[in-house]
Amino acid sequence: MKQYDYLIVGSGLFGSVFAYKAAQQGKKCLVIDKRSHLGGNIFCEEVEGINVHKYGAHIFHTSNKQVWDFVNSIVEFNRYTNSPIANYKGKLYNLPFNMNTFYQMWGVATPSDAMKIIKRQKNEAVTLLNGKEPQNLEEQALLLVGRDIYERLIKGYTEKQWGRKCTELPAFIIKRLPVRLIFDNNYFNDKYQGIPIGGYNKLIKGLLTGVKTMVNTNFFEERACWERIADKIVFTGKIDEYYNYCFGKLEYRTVRFEEEVHDCSNYQGNAVVNYTEAEVPYTRIIEHKHFEMFGTEIDKCSKTVVSKEYSTEWQPGMEPYYPVNDEKNSTLYIQYKKLADEEDNVIFGGRLAEYKYYDMHNIVEKVLKYF
Template sequence: MKRFDYLIVGSGLFGATFAYLARKKGKRCLVIDKRSHIGGNLYCENIKGINVHKYGAHIFHTSNKEVWNFVNSIVEFNRYTNSPVANYKGKVYNLPFNMNTFYQMWGVTTPAEAEIKLEEQRAEAKVTLNGREPQNLEEQAQLLIGKDIYTILIKGYTEKQWGRSCKELPAFIIRRLPIRMTFDNNYFNDKYQGIPIGGYNKLIKGLLENTEIRLNCDFFKERETLTALADKIVYTGAIDEFYDYKFGRLQYRTVSFDTQIKDIPNYQGNAVVNYTEREVPYTRIIEHKHFEMFGTTINECPQTVVSYEYSTEWELGMEPYYPVNDAHNNILAEKYRELAAQETNVIFGGRLAEYKYYDMAPVIEKVFFTIRALEL
């Protein structure tokens, strides 16, 4: 009899949630992580009393009441509402595209006026296409929203995000755009959203309470020894690495951060400000205190912490963030998924193991599904 039922490779949201639910079913779990901390990319670093999202901003949102009740049973979530703004050459616009945006763009004040303006813009794009389907992101975006908003709020940001011209990006990336004919700056349509009170570390610690954890533990350096400890593996790392890059390496976009302490209580007045002009090198600035401090409490902390976010091409040794959704990588990923589907003692889960971009709530939903399928 092996010492553990499950060896869980990675202490991020998938691994931590699996460990929690499996332990509730009486299963013995060992969680390992090659980093020096738990939580994966959810990890927060406390700087000047502020929980800094070390690997980029994470905002929990869902319409699934079961998921919302689950995370709140671990730690209570606050009322943070994601309402980012865009800065283009010093002028600020609300996101997502709504009546505030249309007023800032064109001076229109009613939904009827905004619809007329949008149709004028779309008509221009239709003339340019002359009956053919959009061939790239630029053509698709202008057909959906028109030239003005595309040029000011989409083009530069998207090109920085993906490191290539919008004319080189496939149309399907932007087949849908959120357009609201209301003065509503709430970015998400989900029923529930917020941030754990006290930061995401509290959520992960709660999920991993009473579970054995080994940090600074690289699965691939001790693969044989670690595998021998458990009946099954829950793997949340890169799927191509698991198979020793048998078909080649998958590609990613990555993000780097320049995090700075500012000697003022409030730097930009919002958690997220996107910089949409191409000439500004960073894609956005995150001011972390706004995730957990509201109203007058912002000024109670005399300093603030901001992170300038830069999107770059991923290279070996960098942290992989976003799967590259193109034909080459999709074909390659499917080959690896076919291998994974044949495994009887390995469960692959999460962004890297499935080569799929996930928000947090769907990760938890996937764990729920996996646990139920295992009939633990």
């Protein structure tokens, strides 16, 4: 008999929720992670009394009540509402694109006046296409929102994020852009959103209570041993690495962070500020205290922590973040997926194992459906 029912490789959200649900069914699980901490990319570190999102901002949002009730059964979530700001050459714009944005950009105060400008610019894009379908991200964006919004709020940010010109990126990346003709800065349309009270580490701790875990443990360093220890493997790492890159390496984008502690209670007045001009090297600045401190609570903490995010091409030794879902990489992933589908004793789950960008609620929903 094997020592465990499941060996779970990776303690991020997929692995942790899977371990929780399996343990509820009486299954014996071992969770291993190559990092020095549990939680994957939602891990937080306390700095100056503030929970710092070490791998970028994570905001939980969903319209699925079952998912929302599930995560709140582990730890209560607060009322944080994601309302990012865009900074273009020192001028601020509300996101997502809504009447506040259009007022800031054109001085229009009514939906009809805003739509007149948007329609005129969209028609200019249609004329340029001359009956053709959009062939790249730039053409698609111009068709959706027009030149002003594209030039100021999309182009520079997107090119920094992907490390490629918008004319070189596929159109499907930006098939939809929300345009709201109301004064509403709530970024998400979902019914529920928030941050775990006390930070994401409390969520992971709650999910993994009673489950054996090991950190600083690399599955690939003693692979033969790990493969013998459990009836099934739940693998949440890179699928191409699992198959020893037999078809070649998949590409990723990654993020580098510059963390700063400031001797003030409030640095930028918002959790997320995007810098959309190409000349600013970072994509955004995150001020972490705003995820969990509201109103007078902000001033009670005399210091604040910010992170500048720099998007770059992934190289071995870096943390892979975002799959590059262009035609070349999608074709390569399909080859790995065929191998994965033939596995009887391995479950592949999460953004790296499925080479797909997931929001957190999608991951939780996927695991709940599995069980």
